[in-house]
Amino acid sequence: MNNSxxxxxxxxxxxxEIISDTFAFIKQNYKVLFEVFLKVLWPxxxxxxxxxTYYTYVSLNISENIMVGANSNMILESFSDFYSGIFVxxxxxxxxxxxxxxxxxxxxxxxxxxxxxxxxxxxxxxxxQGVKQNWASFxxxxxxxxxxxxxxxFICILPGIYVSVPFSMLFSILVFNKxxxxxxxxxxxSLIKGNWWTTFFTFFVISLIxxxxxxxFDLPAVIYxxxxxxxxGDSGTLADPDFMFDWIYLTLNILGSLAKYLLYPIVIIGxxxxxFNLNEKKNQTGTYETIESLGNNK
Numbered sequence: 562m563n564n565s566x567x568x569x570x571x572x573x574x575x576x577x578e579i580i581s582d583t584f585a586f587i588k589q590n591y592k593v594l595f596e597v598f599l600k601v602l603w604p605x606x607x608x609x610x611x612x613x614t615y616y617t618y619v620s621l622n623i624s625e626n627i628m629v630g631a632n633s634n635m636i637l638e639s640f641s642d643f644y645s646g647i648f649v650x651x652x653x654x655x656x657x658x659x660x661x662x663x664x665x666x667x668x669x670x671x672x673x674x675x676x677x678x679x680x681x682x683x684x685x686x687x688x689x690q691g692v693k694q695n696w697a698s699f700x701x702x703x704x705x706x707x708x709x710x711x712x713x714x715f716i717c718i719l720p721g722i723y724v725s726v727p728f729s730m731l732f733s734i735l736v737f738n739k740x741x742x743x744x745x746x747x748x749x750x751s752l753i754k755g756n757w758w759t760t761f762f763t764f765f766v767i768s769l770i771x772x773x774x775x776x777x778f779d780l781p782a783v784i785y786x787x788x789x790x791x792x793x794g795d796s797g798t799l800a801d802p803d804f805m806f807d808w809i810y811l812t813l814n815i816l817g818s819l820a821k822y823l824l825y826p827i828v829i830i831g832x833x834x835x836x837f838n839l840n841e842k843k844n845q846t847g848t849y850e851t852i853e854s855l856g857n858n859k
Contacts, residue, residue, distance in 0.1 A: 566589060566681070567680060567681040568585060568589070568681075570673065570676075570677055570833070570834065570837045571677070571837055571840075571841060572841055573841045573842055574834060574837075576759075576762070576763050579767070579831060579834045579835060579838065580766065580767065580770070580831070583767070583830050583834055584827075586830055587826065587827065587830060590672075590676070590683060593672075593683045593685065594669070594672060594683075596685060597672050597683070597685065597688055598665075598668075598823070598826075600689060601664055601665075601668045601688075601689070601692055602661060602664055602668065605657055605660045605661040605664065606822055608653065608657040609658060609661055609822070610815055610818065610819060611653075612650050612653040612654035613654060613815060614815055615649075615650045616650035616651065616654060617811055617814060617815075618811065659700070659703060659704065660700070661822070662703060662825075663699040663700045663703040664692065664696065664699060665825065665826070665829065666699065666703070666732040667691070667695055667696065667698075667732060667736070668692050669826055669829045669830060670732050670733055670735075670737070670829075670833065671687065671691030671692060671695075671736060672688050673830070674687075674691065674736055674737065675687040695735070695736070698741070698742055699732065699735075702731050702735060702742045702745060702746075705742065705746065706728040706731055706746070709724055709728070709746075710724055713725075722761075723757075726757055726760050726761045726764060727749035727750050727752065727753040727757075728746075729760075729764055729832050729835070730749050730752060730753070730832065730835070730836045730839070731745050731746065731749055733832065733833050733836035733837075734748055734752065734836070752836075752839050752840065753839065756839055760839065763835055764831075764832065767827070767828055767832070768828060771825070771827045771828050774824060774827070775820065775821040775824060778816070778817045778820035778821060779817045779821075781816075781817070782813035782814045782817055785809060786810055789807065789810070
Protein backbone atom coordinates (compact mmCIF):
# COMPACT_ATOMS: atom_id res chain seq x y z
CA MET A 562 0.00 0.00 0.00
CA ASN A 563 1.18 3.54 -0.73
CA ASN A 564 2.74 5.19 2.34
CA SER A 565 0.46 8.19 1.81
CA UNK A 566 -2.59 6.02 2.55
CA UNK A 567 -1.05 3.97 5.37
CA UNK A 568 -2.80 4.61 8.68
CA UNK A 569 -0.46 4.66 11.65
CA UNK A 570 -2.22 3.05 14.61
CA UNK A 571 0.57 3.76 17.09
CA UNK A 572 -0.10 7.39 17.87
CA UNK A 573 -2.28 9.52 20.12
CA UNK A 574 -5.65 10.60 18.71
CA UNK A 575 -8.54 12.80 19.69
CA UNK A 576 -12.14 11.55 19.45
CA UNK A 577 -12.70 12.97 15.96
CA GLU A 578 -9.50 11.37 14.66
CA ILE A 579 -10.43 7.98 16.11
CA ILE A 580 -13.81 8.05 14.37
CA SER A 581 -12.51 9.37 11.04
CA ASP A 582 -9.57 6.94 10.97
CA THR A 583 -11.87 4.04 11.85
CA PHE A 584 -14.00 4.65 8.77
CA ALA A 585 -10.94 5.46 6.64
CA PHE A 586 -9.36 2.13 7.58
CA ILE A 587 -12.57 0.22 6.79
CA LYS A 588 -12.92 2.05 3.46
CA GLN A 589 -9.35 1.15 2.48
CA ASN A 590 -9.51 -2.49 3.59
CA TYR A 591 -13.16 -3.55 3.40
CA LYS A 592 -12.47 -6.25 0.80
CA VAL A 593 -9.82 -8.05 2.82
CA LEU A 594 -11.78 -7.52 6.06
CA PHE A 595 -14.78 -9.19 4.43
CA GLU A 596 -12.50 -12.01 3.30
CA VAL A 597 -11.41 -12.46 6.93
CA PHE A 598 -15.08 -12.63 7.87
CA LEU A 599 -15.84 -15.28 5.24
CA LYS A 600 -12.94 -17.50 6.26
CA VAL A 601 -13.40 -17.24 10.03
CA LEU A 602 -16.94 -16.24 10.98
CA TRP A 603 -19.62 -17.22 8.47
CA PRO A 604 -20.40 -20.70 9.95
CA UNK A 605 -21.02 -19.21 13.39
CA UNK A 606 -23.06 -16.35 11.93
CA UNK A 607 -25.23 -18.87 10.07
CA UNK A 608 -26.01 -20.67 13.34
CA UNK A 609 -26.84 -17.32 14.95
CA UNK A 610 -29.25 -16.38 12.17
CA UNK A 611 -30.97 -19.78 12.36
CA UNK A 612 -31.34 -19.40 16.14
CA UNK A 613 -32.78 -15.88 15.72
CA THR A 614 -35.20 -17.13 13.07
CA TYR A 615 -36.42 -19.96 15.29
CA TYR A 616 -36.60 -17.67 18.35
CA THR A 617 -38.68 -15.10 16.43
CA TYR A 618 -40.93 -17.77 14.94
CA VAL A 619 -41.79 -19.24 18.34
CA SER A 620 -42.44 -15.77 19.78
CA LEU A 621 -44.75 -14.82 16.92
CA ASN A 622 -46.61 -18.12 17.16
CA ILE A 623 -47.72 -17.64 20.78
CA SER A 624 -48.45 -13.93 20.18
CA GLU A 625 -50.69 -14.96 17.31
CA ASN A 626 -52.78 -17.27 19.52
CA ILE A 627 -53.18 -14.62 22.21
CA MET A 628 -54.09 -11.89 19.72
CA VAL A 629 -56.82 -13.94 18.03
CA GLY A 630 -58.36 -15.02 21.33
CA ALA A 631 -57.58 -18.72 21.14
CA ASN A 632 -59.08 -21.01 23.76
CA SER A 633 -57.22 -21.61 27.01
CA ASN A 634 -56.00 -25.09 26.07
CA MET A 635 -54.48 -23.78 22.85
CA ILE A 636 -52.80 -20.93 24.67
CA LEU A 637 -51.44 -23.26 27.37
CA GLU A 638 -50.15 -25.58 24.69
CA SER A 639 -48.56 -22.62 22.93
CA PHE A 640 -46.92 -21.51 26.17
CA SER A 641 -45.55 -25.02 26.69
CA ASP A 642 -44.16 -25.07 23.18
CA PHE A 643 -42.94 -21.53 23.67
CA TYR A 644 -40.92 -22.22 26.82
CA SER A 645 -39.37 -25.42 25.47
CA GLY A 646 -38.68 -23.86 22.08
CA ILE A 647 -37.53 -20.52 23.42
CA PHE A 648 -35.10 -22.24 25.80
CA VAL A 649 -33.46 -24.21 22.98
CA UNK A 650 -33.32 -21.16 20.73
CA UNK A 651 -31.98 -18.97 23.54
CA UNK A 652 -29.20 -21.40 24.50
CA UNK A 653 -28.11 -21.84 20.88
CA UNK A 654 -28.21 -18.09 20.32
CA UNK A 655 -26.12 -17.38 23.45
CA UNK A 656 -23.50 -19.98 22.54
CA UNK A 657 -23.34 -18.82 18.91
CA UNK A 658 -23.06 -15.17 20.02
CA UNK A 659 -20.24 -16.09 22.41
CA UNK A 660 -18.29 -17.80 19.63
CA UNK A 661 -19.12 -15.15 17.03
CA UNK A 662 -18.10 -12.05 18.97
CA UNK A 663 -15.07 -13.76 20.54
CA UNK A 664 -13.71 -14.88 17.17
CA UNK A 665 -14.68 -11.61 15.49
CA UNK A 666 -12.81 -9.53 18.06
CA UNK A 667 -9.83 -11.85 17.82
CA UNK A 668 -9.79 -12.05 14.01
CA UNK A 669 -9.82 -8.28 13.51
CA UNK A 670 -7.13 -7.77 16.16
CA UNK A 671 -4.90 -10.12 14.16
CA UNK A 672 -5.93 -8.40 10.91
CA UNK A 673 -4.66 -5.07 12.24
CA UNK A 674 -1.60 -6.76 13.73
CA UNK A 675 -0.80 -8.02 10.22
CA UNK A 676 -1.58 -4.57 8.75
CA UNK A 677 0.93 -2.93 11.09
CA UNK A 678 3.55 -5.64 10.63
CA UNK A 679 3.36 -5.48 6.82
CA UNK A 680 3.04 -1.68 6.74
CA UNK A 681 -0.39 -1.50 5.17
CA UNK A 682 -1.08 -5.01 3.90
CA UNK A 683 -3.26 -7.57 5.68
CA UNK A 684 -1.99 -11.11 5.17
CA UNK A 685 -4.95 -13.49 5.44
CA UNK A 686 -2.74 -16.47 6.30
CA UNK A 687 -1.26 -14.56 9.25
CA UNK A 688 -4.74 -13.69 10.49
CA UNK A 689 -5.95 -17.30 10.25
CA GLN A 690 -2.81 -18.54 12.00
CA GLY A 691 -3.32 -16.04 14.82
CA VAL A 692 -6.96 -17.04 15.29
CA LYS A 693 -6.00 -20.72 15.23
CA GLN A 694 -3.40 -20.20 17.95
CA ASN A 695 -5.51 -17.98 20.22
CA TRP A 696 -9.15 -19.05 19.72
CA ALA A 697 -9.33 -20.71 23.16
CA SER A 698 -7.93 -17.58 24.81
CA PHE A 699 -10.48 -15.45 22.95
CA UNK A 700 -13.34 -17.62 24.19
CA UNK A 701 -12.03 -17.65 27.77
CA UNK A 702 -11.39 -13.91 27.77
CA UNK A 703 -14.86 -13.04 26.50
CA UNK A 704 -16.53 -15.45 28.94
CA UNK A 705 -14.71 -13.99 31.95
CA UNK A 706 -15.28 -10.40 30.87
CA UNK A 707 -19.01 -10.95 30.22
CA UNK A 708 -19.32 -12.76 33.56
CA UNK A 709 -17.60 -9.97 35.49
CA UNK A 710 -19.63 -7.28 33.73
CA UNK A 711 -22.89 -9.15 34.51
CA UNK A 712 -21.84 -9.50 38.15
CA UNK A 713 -21.09 -5.77 38.21
CA UNK A 714 -24.54 -4.95 36.80
CA PHE A 715 -26.17 -7.39 39.21
CA ILE A 716 -24.48 -5.81 42.24
CA CYS A 717 -25.16 -2.31 40.98
CA ILE A 718 -25.38 -0.78 37.52
CA LEU A 719 -22.38 1.53 38.03
CA PRO A 720 -19.77 -1.22 38.63
CA GLY A 721 -20.96 -2.96 35.47
CA ILE A 722 -20.53 0.24 33.46
CA TYR A 723 -17.15 0.93 35.07
CA VAL A 724 -15.56 -2.44 34.25
CA SER A 725 -17.01 -2.52 30.72
CA VAL A 726 -14.71 0.37 29.70
CA PRO A 727 -11.34 -1.26 30.49
CA PHE A 728 -12.69 -4.63 29.36
CA SER A 729 -13.32 -3.22 25.89
CA MET A 730 -9.51 -3.23 25.50
CA LEU A 731 -8.95 -6.85 26.55
CA PHE A 732 -8.58 -8.44 23.13
CA SER A 733 -6.16 -5.73 22.00
CA ILE A 734 -4.07 -6.22 25.14
CA LEU A 735 -3.99 -9.98 24.63
CA VAL A 736 -2.95 -9.76 20.96
CA PHE A 737 -0.69 -6.71 20.85
CA ASN A 738 0.88 -6.98 24.33
CA LYS A 739 1.08 -10.79 24.18
CA UNK A 740 -0.40 -11.23 27.66
CA UNK A 741 -2.46 -14.10 29.03
CA UNK A 742 -6.14 -13.93 29.92
CA UNK A 743 -5.75 -13.03 33.61
CA UNK A 744 -2.85 -10.67 32.87
CA UNK A 745 -4.90 -8.89 30.20
CA UNK A 746 -7.76 -8.31 32.66
CA UNK A 747 -5.36 -6.94 35.28
CA UNK A 748 -3.49 -4.72 32.81
CA UNK A 749 -6.69 -3.25 31.36
CA UNK A 750 -7.33 -1.33 34.60
CA SER A 751 -3.77 0.00 34.60
CA LEU A 752 -4.09 1.09 30.96
CA ILE A 753 -7.35 2.94 31.55
CA LYS A 754 -6.17 4.69 34.75
CA GLY A 755 -6.60 8.45 34.49
CA ASN A 756 -8.45 8.18 31.17
CA TRP A 757 -11.67 6.41 32.11
CA TRP A 758 -14.05 9.26 31.29
CA THR A 759 -12.53 10.14 27.92
CA THR A 760 -12.42 6.46 26.96
CA PHE A 761 -16.00 5.92 28.09
CA PHE A 762 -17.19 8.91 26.06
CA THR A 763 -15.25 7.78 22.98
CA PHE A 764 -16.63 4.25 23.24
CA PHE A 765 -20.14 5.65 23.77
CA VAL A 766 -19.92 7.81 20.63
CA ILE A 767 -18.60 4.94 18.50
CA SER A 768 -21.35 2.64 19.80
CA LEU A 769 -23.95 5.35 19.17
CA ILE A 770 -22.80 5.77 15.56
CA UNK A 771 -22.95 2.00 15.08
CA UNK A 772 -26.42 1.90 16.67
CA UNK A 773 -27.74 4.66 14.40
CA UNK A 774 -26.38 2.93 11.30
CA UNK A 775 -27.87 -0.35 12.49
CA UNK A 776 -31.25 1.31 13.08
CA UNK A 777 -31.38 2.26 9.40
CA PHE A 778 -31.38 -1.46 8.56
CA ASP A 779 -34.13 -2.09 11.13
CA LEU A 780 -36.39 0.52 9.55
CA PRO A 781 -37.81 -1.68 6.75
CA ALA A 782 -39.17 -4.19 9.30
CA VAL A 783 -40.50 -1.40 11.53
CA ILE A 784 -42.18 0.44 8.64
CA TYR A 785 -43.65 -2.78 7.24
CA UNK A 786 -45.01 -3.77 10.66
CA UNK A 787 -46.62 -0.35 11.21
CA UNK A 788 -48.06 -0.26 7.69
CA UNK A 789 -49.47 -3.77 8.01
CA UNK A 790 -51.00 -2.98 11.39
CA UNK A 791 -52.62 0.17 10.02
CA UNK A 792 -54.05 -1.63 6.98
CA UNK A 793 -55.24 -4.62 9.01
CA GLY A 794 -56.88 -2.39 11.62
CA ASP A 795 -58.59 -0.30 8.98
CA SER A 796 -59.90 -3.36 7.11
CA GLY A 797 -60.87 -5.28 10.23
CA THR A 798 -58.49 -8.21 9.60
CA LEU A 799 -56.73 -8.05 12.96
CA ALA A 800 -58.65 -11.16 13.97
CA ASP A 801 -57.13 -13.13 11.09
CA PRO A 802 -55.01 -15.96 12.61
CA ASP A 803 -52.32 -15.31 10.01
CA PHE A 804 -52.02 -11.66 10.95
CA MET A 805 -49.14 -11.85 13.41
CA PHE A 806 -47.12 -14.52 11.64
CA ASP A 807 -45.64 -13.05 8.49
CA TRP A 808 -42.62 -14.33 6.58
CA ILE A 809 -42.02 -10.90 5.08
CA TYR A 810 -41.63 -9.31 8.51
CA LEU A 811 -39.51 -12.25 9.68
CA THR A 812 -37.24 -11.96 6.63
CA LEU A 813 -36.81 -8.20 7.05
CA ASN A 814 -36.02 -8.72 10.72
CA ILE A 815 -33.36 -11.34 9.95
CA LEU A 816 -31.82 -9.17 7.23
CA GLY A 817 -31.64 -6.26 9.67
CA SER A 818 -29.86 -8.47 12.21
CA LEU A 819 -27.46 -9.73 9.54
CA ALA A 820 -26.55 -6.17 8.54
CA LYS A 821 -25.81 -5.23 12.15
CA TYR A 822 -23.64 -8.31 12.65
CA LEU A 823 -21.66 -7.47 9.50
CA LEU A 824 -21.24 -3.84 10.58
CA TYR A 825 -20.00 -4.61 14.10
CA PRO A 826 -16.31 -4.30 13.04
CA ILE A 827 -16.94 -0.54 13.24
CA VAL A 828 -16.99 -0.90 17.03
CA ILE A 829 -14.08 -3.36 17.12
CA ILE A 830 -11.75 -1.27 14.96
CA GLY A 831 -12.75 1.85 16.88
CA UNK A 832 -11.76 0.20 20.17
CA UNK A 833 -8.42 -0.85 18.66
CA UNK A 834 -7.69 2.80 17.84
CA UNK A 835 -8.71 3.61 21.42
CA UNK A 836 -6.29 0.98 22.74
CA PHE A 837 -3.36 2.38 20.76
CA ASN A 838 -4.26 5.89 21.85
CA LEU A 839 -4.11 4.87 25.51
CA ASN A 840 -1.02 2.72 24.98
CA GLU A 841 0.77 5.64 23.36
CA LYS A 842 -0.16 7.96 26.21
CA LYS A 843 1.12 5.43 28.73
CA ASN A 844 4.12 3.85 27.01
CA GLN A 845 5.01 6.04 23.98
CA THR A 846 5.64 2.83 22.03
CA GLY A 847 5.01 4.32 18.60
CA THR A 848 7.20 7.35 19.35
CA TYR A 849 10.13 5.17 20.42
CA GLU A 850 9.73 2.98 17.33
CA THR A 851 9.70 6.05 15.08
CA ILE A 852 12.86 7.45 16.69
CA GLU A 853 14.54 4.05 16.42
CA SER A 854 13.65 3.69 12.75
CA LEU A 855 15.00 7.17 12.02
CA GLY A 856 18.24 6.22 13.73
CA ASN A 857 18.52 3.04 11.70
CA ASN A 858 17.99 4.95 8.44
CA LYS A 859 20.96 7.20 9.03
